[in-house]
Amino acid sequence: GQQVMQIPQYQHVQEGEDFTTYCNSSTTLSNIQWYKQRPGGHPVFLIQLVKSGEVKKQKRLTFQFGEAKKNSSLHITATQTTDVGTYVCGVYTGTASKLTFGTGTRLQVTL
């Protein structure tokens, strides 16, 4: 079955530092979605990438889809304590209608 690896599993940064998480697949993806899960909360949809090499921005968040559509990254510039949570990528593959999630990257931000 489809496997999606995310790295790192955990990152602790000081407020103001940048943060990047990567999502990697062994197969070509049709699209990729990113979700944020606050501690004790549920995943909340952030964005979807569809095109090869696509880059999308949401304020301090930059999402990128690889040229080969096998990997993606989420970069946060100048982290804030409100960025704390787990960032999870989700992928649909082929004709499957199920969204498979990566293992997630837990971000901790301290002052």
Added chain:
Amino acid sequence: DAGVTQSPTHLIKTRGQQVTLRCSPKSGHDTVSWYQQALGQGPQFIFQYYEEEERQRGNFPDRFSGHQYPNYSSELNVNALLLGDSALYLCASSATTGGDSPLHFGNGTRLTVT
């Protein structure tokens, strides 16, 4: 516009018992997916319901079963509970079964099996 609602929020059961979790999808959504999330892990797909039928199933034993009603609400049933079934169970709804739909999650049911 109500989002995805799940009940109960917390549940404690004993090994061997059976449990039923409930989910009402977001208004306008007709597809419901269930996920199991262990602590520190990403959500694991259990199954998906559309038009009252199970459309996709993840790598979960037959002890996990479900149902979808004509009003699109759904249930997840787990029989013969094991300690390893302790997890957060998330329900997610979407507007289609296609690959472009973002999922809207409920707050989840925290199941503890003792």
